[in-house]
Amino acid sequence: xxxxxxxxxxxxxxxxxxxxxxxxxxxxxxxxxxxxxxxxxxxxxxxxxxxxxxxxxxxxxxxxxxxxxxxxxxxxxxxxxxxxxxxxxxxxxxxxxxxxxxxxxxxxxxxxxxxxxxxxxxxxxxxxxxxxxxxxxxxxxxxxxxxxxxxxxxxxxxxxxxxxxxxxxxxxxxxxxxxxxxxxxxxxxxxxxxxxxxxxxxxxxxxxxxxxxxxxxxxxxxxxxxxxxxxxxxxxxxxxxxxxxxxxxxxxxxxxxxxxxxxxxxxxxxxxxxxxxxxxxxxxxxxxxxxxxxxxxxxxxxxxxxxxxxxxxxxxxxxxxxxxxxxxxxxxxxxxxxxxxxxxxxxxxxxxxxxxxxxxxxxxxxxxxxxxxxxxxxxxxxxxx
Amino acid sequence: xxxxxxxxxxxxxxxxxxxxxxxxxxxxxxxxxxxxxxxxxxxxxxxxxxxxxxxxxxxxxxxxxxxxxxxxxxxxxxxxxxxxxxxxxxxxxxxxxxxxxxxxxxxxxxxxxxxxxxxxxxxxxxxxxxxxxxxxxxxxxxxxxxxxxxxxxxxxxxxxxxxxxxxxxxxxxxxxxxxxxxxxxxxxxxxxxxxxxxxxxxxxxxxxxxxxxxxxxxxxxxxxxxxxxxxxxxxxxxxxxxxxxxxxxxxxxxxxxxxxxxxxxxxxxxxxxxxxxxxxxxxxxxxxxxxxxxxxxxxxxxxxxxxxxxxxxxxxxxxxxxxxxxxxxxxxxxxxxxxxxxxxxxxxxxxxxxxxxxxxxxxxxxxxxxxxxxxxxxxxxxxxx
Numbered sequence: 001x002x003x004x005x006x007x008x009x010x011x012x013x014x015x016x017x018x019x020x021x022x023x024x025x026x027x028x029x030x031x032x033x034x035x036x037x038x039x040x041x042x043x044x045x046x047x048x049x050x051x052x053x054x055x056x057x058x059x060x061x062x063x064x065x066x067x068x069x070x071x072x073x074x075x076x077x078x079x080x081x082x083x084x085x086x087x088x089x090x091x092x093x094x095x096x097x098x099x100x101x102x103x104x105x106x107x108x109x110x111x112x113x114x115x116x117x118x119x120x121x122x123x124x125x126x127x128x129x130x131x132x133x134x135x136x137x138x139x140x141x142x143x144x145x146x147x148x149x150x151x152x153x154x155x156x157x158x159x160x161x162x163x164x165x166x167x168x169x170x171x172x173x174x175x176x177x178x179x180x181x182x183x184x185x186x187x188x189x190x191x192x193x194x195x196x197x198x199x200x201x202x203x204x205x206x207x208x209x210x211x212x213x214x215x216x217x218x219x220x221x222x223x224x225x226x227x228x229x230x231x232x233x234x235x236x237x238x239x240x241x242x243x244x245x246x247x248x249x250x251x252x253x254x255x256x257x258x259x260x261x262x263x264x265x266x267x268x269x270x271x272x273x274x275x276x277x278x279x280x281x282x283x284x285x286x287x288x289x290x291x292x293x294x295x296x297x298x299x300x301x302x303x304x305x306x307x308x309x310x311x312x313x314x315x316x317x318x319x320x321x322x323x324x325x326x327x328x329x330x331x332x333x334x335x336x337x338x339x340x341x342x343x344x345x346x347x348x349x350x351x352x353x354x355x356x357x358x359x360x361x362x363x364x365x366x367x368x369x370x371x372x373x374x375x376x377x378x379x380x381x382x383x384x385x
Numbered sequence: 386x387x388x389x390x391x392x393x394x395x396x397x398x399x400x401x402x403x404x405x406x407x408x409x410x411x412x413x414x415x416x417x418x419x420x421x422x423x424x425x426x427x428x429x430x431x432x433x434x435x436x437x438x439x440x441x442x443x444x445x446x447x448x449x450x451x452x453x454x455x456x457x458x459x460x461x462x463x464x465x466x467x468x469x470x471x472x473x474x475x476x477x478x479x480x481x482x483x484x485x486x487x488x489x490x491x492x493x494x495x496x497x498x499x500x501x502x503x504x505x506x507x508x509x510x511x512x513x514x515x516x517x518x519x520x521x522x523x524x525x526x527x528x529x530x531x532x533x534x535x536x537x538x539x540x541x542x543x544x545x546x547x548x549x550x551x552x553x554x555x556x557x558x559x560x561x562x563x564x565x566x567x568x569x570x571x572x573x574x575x576x577x578x579x580x581x582x583x584x585x586x587x588x589x590x591x592x593x594x595x596x597x598x599x600x601x602x603x604x605x606x607x608x609x610x611x612x613x614x615x616x617x618x619x620x621x622x623x624x625x626x627x628x629x630x631x632x633x634x635x636x637x638x639x640x641x642x643x644x645x646x647x648x649x650x651x652x653x654x655x656x657x658x659x660x661x662x663x664x665x666x667x668x669x670x671x672x673x674x675x676x677x678x679x680x681x682x683x684x685x686x687x688x689x690x691x692x693x694x695x696x697x698x699x700x701x702x703x704x705x706x707x708x709x710x711x712x713x714x715x716x717x718x719x720x721x722x723x724x725x726x727x728x729x730x731x732x733x734x735x736x737x738x739x740x741x742x743x744x745x746x747x748x749x750x751x752x753x754x755x756x757x758x759x760x761x762x763x764x765x766x767x768x769x770x
Contacts, residue, residue: 001485021517053438053465057520059512060467063627063643063760067634073646075625076760077473078465080438082445088462092477099484100386127444132406135442240460242448249452258448261458375448375461 001098005224005234006381008037008217009344014181014332017211022056022112023068025213030069030108033215042217043102044075048089048109048336050082054124055116065108075102082128083285085109086339087240087368087377090216094238094379097218109340110213121209125335128371130246142206142286144247144372146198149288152254153200156303160200163287164191165309167204170284170323173316174330176356177345181210181332205287210332214340216347221384233350237270237380239263245374254303256373259296263367266378267298270363274298277380278361279321279349281342283369284328290314293367294322297378316359324349324357339368343379350383386483390609390619391766393422393491393602394729399566399717401499402596407441408453410598411495415454418491418600427602428487429460433474433494433721435467439509440501450493460487467513468670470494471724472625472753472762475601479623479764482603494725495598506594510720513756515631527591527671529632529757531583534673537639538585541688545585548672549576550694552589555669555708558701559715561741562730566595566717590672595717599725601732606769618735621748622655622765624648630759639688641674641758644681648752651763652683655748659683662765663746664706664734666727668754669713678752679707682763701744709734709742724753728764735768 010032012025020028026047034040045066053059062076081088086109093107113121122142126135129144139147152158167186174180186204194202221234241261244250251257267273274297282297284290291305299320300308313319325331325345328338346364348354361383368377395417397410405413411432419425430451438444447461466473471494478492498506507527511520514529524532537543552571559565571589579587606619626646629635636642652658659682667682669675676690684705685693698704710716710730713723731749733739746768753762 023517049465050444053512056516057508057512058516059435059465060514060630060755060759062466063755064515064630066627067629072629073626073643076466076627077477077625080434080444080463080465081447081461092462095480095484095486099480099486101480101484123442127438127442129445130449131441131443132408240462241458242451242461244452244457245445245449258458370445370448374445 002100003221003234004094004097004218005221005232006216006347007219007224007229008033009347010036011179011214011341011344012212013179014210014212014334016114018114022052022058022110023065025112025211026065026108026110027069029213029215030106033106033217037217039104039217042071042104042106044096044105045071046089046093046105046107047078048085048339049078049111050080050085050127050336051111051113051124054119056112057117081375082370083335084339084368084370084375084377085336090340090343090379091238091240091377093218094235097220103219103223105218106215107218107340108213108215109337111334111337112211113209113334114211133246142198142201145286145288146201147247148372149200152288155254158306161192162306162310163205164188166284166287166290167191167329169314170327170329173324173357174326177325177331180326180330181208182330201286207285207328207333210334212332212334212337214337214344216340216343231351232384233347234382234384235379236382237266239265239269240377242375243373245371247372256292256296258376259293259367259369259373262376262378263297266380270380272363277363277365279324279359279364281346281366282322283367284323285333316357321359324354324359342366342368346381350381387485388606388619389479389482389603390606390617391601391732392604392609392614393418394732395421396564396599396726396729397597398564399595399597399719403499407437407443407495407497408450410497410596411450411493412454414598414600415491415493418602422602424489424602427456427489427491429481429490430456431474431478431490431492432463433470433724434463434496435465435470435721436496436498436509439504441497442502466760467755468720469724469753469755469760469762470721475725475728475764476623476625476762478603479620482605488604488608490603491600492603492725493598493600494722496719496722497596498594498719499596518631527583527586530671530673531586532632533757534585537673540639543691546577547691547695548590549573551669551672551675552576552714554699555712555714558709558742559711562710562716565711565715566593567715586671592670592713592718595719597717597719597722599722599729601725601728616736617769618732619767619769620764621767622651624650624654625762627760628758630756632757641677641681643761644678644752644754644758647761647763648682651765655765657748662748662750664709664744664749666731666751667707668752669708670718701742706744709739709744727751727753731766735766
């Protein structure tokens with residue numbers, strides 16, 4: 001297997017993008033990534049998408065986007081791993097380049113959630129859950145996470161207020177990201193006053209429905225070096241693990257086993273331990289998922305993820321900065337695109353292009369999660385001098 | 386890249402399977418394939434699925450099916466290339482094994498079309514087309530193919546009757562396949578009398594809506610040999626190409642450019658020419674797509690695909706037998722599963738397990754098509770002595 005680097009990144013501003021269609025958003029980020037990589041052709045386009053079949057009545061995105069990006073004829077595939085599909089697309093691209101099959105591959109995540117044709121977004125998001133045993137019983141995806149959060153608060157004697165640092169950190173970081181949906185700070189008082197959407201989850205515990213697209217260009221590291229690309233960012237660990245979709249089938253409710261397994265496999269492949277990771281772009285779909293991700297990946301003991309946040313260790317100055325460009329909460333969460341935005345933002349940090357949010361970093365980790373931790377992709381990225 | 390072989394096959398009977406759910410169908414074929422391969426574990430599960438998000442309100446099939454097949458934790462991914470997703474899953478499995486990433490991978494195609502939750506099947510199938518420029522204008526997928534067929538008849542002076550041999554051949558072959566949906570012959574008179582569903586496409590030009598699942602186990606050829614598996618069937622060519630989704634954007638309406646490009650790339654990889662192919666499992670979603678596939682892949686000149694069928698050359702005794710186990714028309718077309726059934730049936734032929742339908746063959750080709758030839762996967766399989 002060959003070493004793989006990211007040589008191009010492209011993104012759209014996240015938000016309610018009434019001005020652009022699904023395909024227009026995707027093409028914007030694809031062309032931006034090709035421009036950043038300074039390439040005019042590619043061997044394949046790999047797309048992640050979860051919702052377009054439901055919300056936009058459009059499947060078959062691979063060929064569609066290849067065509068509209070001016071790449072008709074190209075190998076193209078589309079991956080679905082629910083909210084983790086962005087991570088799935090990155091991994092499929094990684095495999096394609098590592099295997100020697102492709103020299104240049106574009107990975108694109110795109111989601112258009114504000115346009116809906118006959119299907120409410122909440123119903124579409126429930127595709128990530130077990131249809132027969134959860135969704136059909138009336139459990140929305142927010143409700144599933146509310147059950148998790150309630151249990152966490154009971155089990156570890158944690159108050160709702162204690163989750164606030166996740167939201168405050170995300171919004172603080174979103175301010176410095178020109179592509180973020182909510183570039184404004186949130187106060188503790190605002191967090192407290194936010195409407196409950198599925199008690200104990202309030203509006204400000206929850207990442208927003210959004211439109212957006214992010215793309216990457218991957219190529220073999222040797223090729224990137226011979227092209228003189230610098231600073232170069234390599235993918236030094238790529239892993240995935242799965243768990244049951246339904247929470248009631250899990251061995252342990254409050255431990256994201258698949259997040260743990262995929263993170264530790266990525267550590268093994270990269271030859272590093274959690275304390276060497278300089279920042280962590282995690283899947284903060286809800287504040288509870290941020291806490292559980294920190295615990296699953298070795299940054300906090302069980303029940304201590306919230307404490308890590310309360311102690312400020314997740315801030316840019318902390319021990320393990322998370323959501324450094326705003327995360328799902330502040331940058332916005334165009335579901336599948338988020339998994340690609342995470343890797344893209346890690347590349348920005350490692351290249352030194354994170355503007356006011358820049359941290360000193362050599363190793364970054366991005367984790368994309370489908371369902372409530374049912375399919376979890378972890379990528380570790382390293383700046384190569 | 387390593388050489389790849391198919392060492393296990395498993396399938397369900399195709400039909401209106403009111404007795405089994407989506408996940409039950411998939412698990413049945415997965416376990417049958419593992420049993421046939423005589424394995425108890427695998428490195429990954431790769432699933433192809435197009436319609437479950439629309440019809441069953443269930444996405445995220447990779448992790449779900451891994452869990453229900455007793456393989457929780459496993460790497461799992463799901464691919465969508467519309468009706469070609471079965472071929473996409475085979476190709477992703479092939480890449481995973483060829484790259485050295487996996488030693489054992491299960492490829493599963495599954496579709497449950499008879500259960501519908503609020504979305505008509507015709508609307509769901511339109512996901513394969515261009516949503517904005519075709520489906521939103523009221524063009525169903527059958528209507529799109531009817532336009533193609535009408536133009537073909539006009540352009541090449543062909544009558545509707547002339548397409549009958551495709552249907553008669555498919556049904557004749559379905560009789561010998563215990564897994565087929567319609568194991569009964571069809572006469573020319575029945576073909577003529579069939580109701581028009583989108584003129585000139587009659588009911589018997591069209592493959593049926595169906596439930597079913599097919600699975601394969603892939604592994605490196607060297608490993609299969611060291612395990613003493615015989616007769617062994619290798620995948621000696623795997624390729625994909627894309628075209629515009631919308632027919633009006635094509636350079637040439639009556640030529641499946643992506644089918645041509647993927648077939649010729651597969652020929653190149655396998656080091657063969659079309660005349661060395663002993664049989665061809667093609668994508669006969671409609672009689673017109675069968676004719677156009679034969680022309681695109683070098684078995685007939687333009688406008689001559691129908692003539693090849695009229696001359697009996699597509700029958701088991703003919704020059705290029707097609708749909709040897711019934712094809713999409715006779716075996717049934719559980720959309721994504723069909724792409725996996727095609728490869729599975731090629732393996733049956735090459736292993737000598739095709740029962741009354743057995744032909745003498747060393748090289749078989751399977752082609753899975755998304756949309757009207759917008760994403761086309763071609764696999765060439767060879768019996769290794």
